[in-house]
Amino acid sequence: MAENNTENRxxxxxxxxxxxxFVTWKGVVKALDGVTFTIYKGETLGLVGETGCGKSVTSLSIMGLLPPTxxxxxxxxxxxxxxxxxxxVGKDVWIKEKGKKAKIKSKRRIYKKVQNYMNQFRGKYMAMIFQEPMTAINPVLSIGYQLTEPLLQHQKxxxxxxxxxxQKITNEVFMDIKNAVLSENxxxxxxxxxxxxxxSMLTQINSIYFRKDLTLLQKNELIDELIKEKPLSPFRLKFLEDYANDKNKFIYKLPIIKGYLLKPIYKEAERKAIExxxxxxxxxxETVIHEYPHELSGGMRQRVMIAMALSCDPKLLIADEPTTAxxxxxxAQILDLMKDLKDRISASILFITHxxxxxxxxxxxxxxxxxxNIVEIGNKMDIFYNPKHxxxxxxxRSIPTEKTMKEKLHVIPxxxxxMINPPQGCRFHPRCEHAMEICSREKPPMKEVEKDHYVACWLY
Ligand SMILES: Nc1ncnc2c1ncn2[C@@H]1O[C@H](COP(=O)(O)OP(=O)(O)O)[C@@H](O)[C@H]1O
Ligand SMILES: [Mg+2]
Structure with missing residues (x-):
């Protein structure tokens, strides 16, 4: 567990x-009450708690997707x-108006400015998988269109x-990369x-190497085909290079350019979508890419949504109860997929579940x-075998096991x-069997009980 080493995380x-x-007609819902945590690079952090404890609100706050009003x-x-x-947050927002700096008055314009700012991060650096796939998939566009569109936007x-x-890699380098993949070095x-x-070559070879539907021999053949592709003319290659670097912007508006010179890019987007x-x-x-969401089963839609979230190689993937619906x-299949992905993508994952x-x-x-509130955080083993809160x-204790099946299952009273009028002090104290006098007065601070294991409870 190298990544659990605190020093170089x-x-x-x-x-x-x-x-x-949240402002509601009944009063102000204090959904999050001082949540503090860190997600490290490459790790998967599980966020658990009963329904209504603020897990989704935490993820929406990170993504900047809270309901605007x-x-x-x-x-x-x-x-x-x-x-x-x-x-x-909590600041006056300034914009340039008529060449001068002006404070934004209208709520709507603040909202727009914040959303524009967040759009730099969303999609490209952070992506989210929801409980219900249809919230993220557009029913009237083909799967292929929805997958290639963000690629053409962000991944030129x-x-x-x-x-x-x-087209350009030499045979020597190609063999080096191929051998590194085959030997899993x-x-x-x-x-x-x-x-x-x-x-790029490494990921393309990898995507063939990881396929489960092929024998090693077939994989080998497919990998070798990668560099046997028909060469593009130097003119076209040069053009693609300029396009990728956003040079000659005006040219792309000409239909003939789109049709002829950009064709390889469009084809490539489709190829990546298939991968x-x-x-x-x-x-x-190859078939699914031409289909529409209603033609797919629930599990397939969930997979498509995951593919969309991964399309731009995000650094953070938030999965909010991806299997509950x-x-x-x-x-079980989607969970297996998530476990498999965890090892194959480099993104950090925030995995939310009840x-x-x-x-x-x-x-x-x-x-x-x-x-x-986050009441306890630590390495998985510590939480499971040495829970403190x-x-x-x-x-x-309320997870059913073989032993507890025979007896009555434990329930937290x-x-x-x-959340409009939450209990004073520790919000858990009315339900806690160890509650002390101080618990109803003061909110407990986070305390490190062992290395990397923090708990917010007056018992410690
Ligand atoms: N749009 C909203 N308006 C008012 N209250 C909300 C809204 N969304 C969430 N809440 C409240 O915030 C709290 C946390 O909700 P949520 O994060 O959805 O819980 P969960 O842990 O099940 O994902 C709940 O008390 C919920 O009622
Ligand atoms: Mg939720």
Missing amino acids: EPLVVVENLKTN EGTIVDGKITFEGNELTKF KELASRIFAR REKQKSFMDDPVQY LLRLVGIYDP LDVTTQ DLGVISDMADRVAVMYAG PYTQGLL GSIPN
């Missing part, structure tokens, strides 16, 4: 003291690789690199990642949430509190 997302409110971040800070996502350079990789593979063209569909376990991607067998059982073999670390202990 690099943070990707840092959430500090996040407070998010009622939901607001009122305090705290979120940074993504050092960029502050909450830059405009990468698409061009993929073409150059097959990770160190060697890393050495190709700095050069975009070599990296993505294969990556998420769709067996016949599915039937049990499909659920089911502790689901994350037991997905997550590296686990954060437990209760009524808008009474709430975590209760959750673990009471229910999640009303």
